[in-house]
Amino acid sequence: MFEAFELGRKLSKQEYKKSERRLRSAILEAQFALGKTDIPVIVIVSGVDGAGKAEFVHRLNEWLDPRGVSTHAFFDVSDEEREHPFYWRFWRAMPARGQIAIFFGSWYTEPITSRVYGTMDSRDFDTSLQRISTFEPMLVADQALIVKLWFHISKKALRHCLQDLETDPNAHWRQLPTNWKDQEQYDSFATVAERAIRRTDSGDAPWIIIDAEDRHYREIMAGTALLDALEARLESVAAATQVAKSKAGNESFSEQPTLVDQIDLTRTLEQPAYRKCLSKYQRRVRRLSWKAFNKKISTVAVFEGWDASGKGSGIRRLTQGMDPRLFVTIPISAPSDEEQAHHYFWRFWRHLPRDGKFAIFDRSWYGRVLVERVEGFATPDEWRRAYLEVNEFEEQLVEHGVIICKFWIHISMDEQLKRFNERKEVPYKRYKITEEDWRNRKKWNAYKEAVNDMVARTNTDYAPWTLVAGNDKKFARIKILKTVCARLQEAL
Amino acid sequence: MFEAFELGRKLSKQEYKKSERRLRSAILEAQFALGKTDIPVIVIVSGVDGAGKAEFVHRLNEWLDPRGVSTHAFFDVSDEEREHPFYWRFWRAMPARGQIAIFFGSWYTEPITSRVYGTMDSRDFDTSLQRISTFEPMLVADQALIVKLWFHISKKALRHCLQDLETDPNAHWRQLPTNWKDQEQYDSFATVAERAIRRTDSGDAPWIIIDAEDRHYREIMAGTALLDALEARLESVAAATQVAKSKAGNESFSEQPTLVDQIDLTRTLEQPAYRKCLSKYQRRVRRLSWKAFNKKISTVAVFEGWDASGKGSGIRRLTQGMDPRLFVTIPISAPSDEEQAHHYFWRFWRHLPRDGKFAIFDRSWYGRVLVERVEGFATPDEWRRAYLEVNEFEEQLVEHGVIICKFWIHISMDEQLKRFNERKEVPYKRYKITEEDWRNRKKWNAYKEAVNDMVARTNTDYAPWTLVAGNDKKFARIKILKTVCARLQEAL
Numbered sequence: 001m002f003e004a005f006e007l008g009r010k011l012s013k014q015e016y017k018k019s020e021r022r023l024r025s026a027i028l029e030a031q032f033a034l035g036k037t038d039i040p041v042i043v044i045v046s047g048v049d050g051a052g053k054a055e056f057v058h059r060l061n062e063w064l065d066p067r068g069v070s071t072h073a074f075f076d077v078s079d080e081e082r083e084h085p086f087y088w089r090f091w092r093a094m095p096a097r098g099q100i101a102i103f104f105g106s107w108y109t110e111p112i113t114s115r116v117y118g119t120m121d122s123r124d125f126d127t128s129l130q131r132i133s134t135f136e137p138m139l140v141a142d143q144a145l146i147v148k149l150w151f152h153i154s155k156k157a158l159r160h161c162l163q164d165l166e167t168d169p170n171a172h173w174r175q176l177p178t179n180w181k182d183q184e185q186y187d188s189f190a191t192v193a194e195r196a197i198r199r200t201d202s203g204d205a206p207w208i209i210i211d212a213e214d215r216h217y218r219e220i221m222a223g224t225a226l227l228d229a230l231e232a233r234l235e236s237v238a239a240a241t242q243v244a245k246s247k248a249g250n251e252s253f254s255e256q257p258t259l260v261d262q263i264d265l266t267r268t269l270e271q272p273a274y275r276k277c278l279s280k281y282q283r284r285v286r287r288l289s290w291k292a293f294n295k296k297i298s299t300v301a302v303f304e305g306w307d308a309s310g311k312g313s314g315i316r317r318l319t320q321g322m323d324p325r326l327f328v329t330i331p332i333s334a335p336s337d338e339e340q341a342h343h344y345f346w347r348f349w350r351h352l353p354r355d356g357k358f359a360i361f362d363r364s365w366y367g368r369v370l371v372e373r374v375e376g377f378a379t380p381d382e383w384r385r386a387y388l389e390v391n392e393f394e395e396q397l398v399e400h401g402v403i404i405c406k407f408w409i410h411i412s413m414d415e416q417l418k419r420f421n422e423r424k425e426v427p428y429k430r431y432k433i434t435e436e437d438w439r440n441r442k443k444w445n446a447y448k449e450a451v452n453d454m455v456a457r458t459n460t461d462y463a464p465w466t467l468v469a470g471n472d473k474k475f476a477r478i479k480i481l482k483t484v485c486a487r488l489q490e491a492l
Numbered sequence: 493m494f495e496a497f498e499l500g501r502k503l504s505k506q507e508y509k510k511s512e513r514r515l516r517s518a519i520l521e522a523q524f525a526l527g528k529t530d531i532p533v534i535v536i537v538s539g540v541d542g543a544g545k546a547e548f549v550h551r552l553n554e555w556l557d558p559r560g561v562s563t564h565a566f567f568d569v570s571d572e573e574r575e576h577p578f579y580w581r582f583w584r585a586m587p588a589r590g591q592i593a594i595f596f597g598s599w600y601t602e603p604i605t606s607r608v609y610g611t612m613d614s615r616d617f618d619t620s621l622q623r624i625s626t627f628e629p630m631l632v633a634d635q636a637l638i639v640k641l642w643f644h645i646s647k648k649a650l651r652h653c654l655q656d657l658e659t660d661p662n663a664h665w666r667q668l669p670t671n672w673k674d675q676e677q678y679d680s681f682a683t684v685a686e687r688a689i690r691r692t693d694s695g696d697a698p699w700i701i702i703d704a705e706d707r708h709y710r711e712i713m714a715g716t717a718l719l720d721a722l723e724a725r726l727e728s729v730a731a732a733t734q735v736a737k738s739k740a741g742n743e744s745f746s747e748q749p750t751l752v753d754q755i756d757l758t759r760t761l762e763q764p765a766y767r768k769c770l771s772k773y774q775r776r777v778r779r780l781s782w783k784a785f786n787k788k789i790s791t792v793a794v795f796e797g798w799d800a801s802g803k804g805s806g807i808r809r810l811t812q813g814m815d816p817r818l819f820v821t822i823p824i825s826a827p828s829d830e831e832q833a834h835h836y837f838w839r840f841w842r843h844l845p846r847d848g849k850f851a852i853f854d855r856s857w858y859g860r861v862l863v864e865r866v867e868g869f870a871t872p873d874e875w876r877r878a879y880l881e882v883n884e885f886e887e888q889l890v891e892h893g894v895i896i897c898k899f900w901i902h903i904s905m906d907e908q909l910k911r912f913n914e915r916k917e918v919p920y921k922r923y924k925i926t927e928e929d930w931r932n933r934k935k936w937n938a939y940k941e942a943v944n945d946m947v948a949r950t951n952t953d954y955a956p957w958t959l960v961a962g963n964d965k966k967f968a969r970i971k972i973l974k975t976v977c978a979r980l981q982e983a984l
Binding site for chain 1: 513516517520524546549550553554555557558559562563565567568570571572575596597804807808811812815816817818820821823825828829830846848854919920923
């Protein structure tokens, strides 16, 4: 594949100057048009070391308005990065809508290098590529434009380049923490890179390979590729807004018997047994959470349920036994403007715990397929693809070693009414009941349908749902504690 | 001092239940009132280990609406935290306005423990306390309410408590990475803590010491202290809004001869000399920036200057030689809503580089005393106290080992006009000139005064200003490069 890009194409200085002037104005103009859209742009700069990637990053920064662009290099991984799932480091560098992020190094770098140096086998390598094939389309579905540039030079050109650098005491990669060994590894590097490119060269996010031997030629080519991608995307935005938004509609696409109706809501637990269990399992959670901390295994617990189903009190019974140093509770409500300017999942990635810690989400990413679906805050396209996105997200966590416990706390409509009325009586509970709760109650059936779809579609073996019978609070709390203990014990 | 809090005061279970019910409602009500204000609340929970701090943190989380409160424990420091100035870890946990953050561990913990175990001498200890005495009032001046709770128990009570725990295999501090040695160290711990408390017991942020032997008593006392502090603050807000906002006015308080007028704007550099210097110093910056990276010394460069003075092109000439992996450019413009909901300095702390990296601020925290002062976005109170805050901030960076280079690029009014007109001509420069630039130009004198005050008040020996004659761009660029090289060489 690469031979086609070893033709040593060149541009004279004069041709370069002329093209650069025109290109620069056009890119800048595209950047301003972009700033008015919902599109985040990711420019991935990758390829053979010595092919002028760093120079091109400089050039881009010169061409673009600095207020709309940021550059991220991923090379000296911090322990906070290591102590999160692999993609966390990229999520925290994601551009907001209308912004451009230049990724110097990307989710391709580590798989390729590890494969070349033999620290990753070919199966794991393919799994990484598979992950990318799900990840990139997920961003693209959320409006992102991903421009993937690969700077290629031939083995011969690389040798020349290295010889020149021999005499330059300032050559930058001499200073890099890793040694420069890619010359000897050139062939296996080319093979591995070719495979990575082929497997991830999708219509959503195609690769652009640049014949990079000549500085003038490669800069104009890479710049033009970026410009073309920007302009094509901007045009399609213009076209899309002219087409009527005909995709509306909020119909359900599942008609299976309802799972949640099968939960046995008559289960109860008497006070003496409750007290005994509470104390027993709180002690156990405490012990296990320290053990998990020492083993650097983190836990993510997700709480969803009807209004007034007892999410809050369930969470408190769970955390009461734990050391406050070890856990954090994250209540999810309306997003901030920074959150709104990113992919829906950005705010959850943001709150993932470091290895060893316990994070409890009071409502979660499932909002997308529950409240956002029912209230129409998300389009059908958005909430339908969310099932896949959720499963993918959770799989990444589990692969990193995170334990996921997901609870749906179920109560009957009658029980909810009783609790709403109680809440009005107790002074320190009154704040919990709002107009919105009464409004949501009217949509009980629509919510029930959403819950059923959610459980059916996201009940994976690596992150199963626990359906909790919540009419009896004591029973529910112990069920939650027991489940968490069991999941921790299993994993530790 | 502590003897007064070793009286072993108690509450019966019944008294406790009654008080708790009342207290809980009142605290929750105060929290809701707080949510409508501009006040961020920090509750510091500290004291003797074994005095029930963790339990109180749990209780608070039970009492408060989880949507407005977060808990932060500072005990297992990450390398990212270590690779930033000490206060960075606290800045990133700062509550937004209307929110409550519970700090379990705080800026007191490390100084006190280090002093007790002898890894910090008494002089450094006093310096840490001095730092706190500047830091807390800075937050308070920005509306923050800081409630500092100290849970105290006597040596005897601690001994009893430890004996009880001997038999409990789940005792939490057994699991802590550090050993429990405070029993033997009780006396020196008490002495050190007393000094810390005395030195930082200001009217702005007073200490509240809790006689903590009895669980019931301490929880009601600590809760009541928090409630009182909240209510007092909420009352004073109500009072303040009734008083007319009479603090307006934007007069200057400096009439000294203008420093910036003394910059010799006739200095120039011819093309051949420029080329030679550019190449020489870019190479040097490249070498030095790698050296700094390897030595883990980071650099913060601040660029301020008139519109069209050449900040952007100066920055580019500086970074051109550097590896994109090593530096990041941060253009400062309007704050996001998350940024607006925090102290003015939060957004700058957020962008501080890790050790070894280079961060370039294109405009900076000096906006407070420049544009915000002149345009009236900041009150005179705010921008006047900013000089101190800036100096304190920069001192903290320097103490952590950061090199700070601050540039004011100066041009004449005529030169600015010439450049504005030029910008209109070149297609890819046109975006740089807006209506706002013309408006700012009309306020030249007000800005000049602000610049003079700024330079006079923030030109410290640890972070000096470099005034750059900018009428000749070539001269300015080399001056910047030379200065950065000199500062780096000095430090490496």
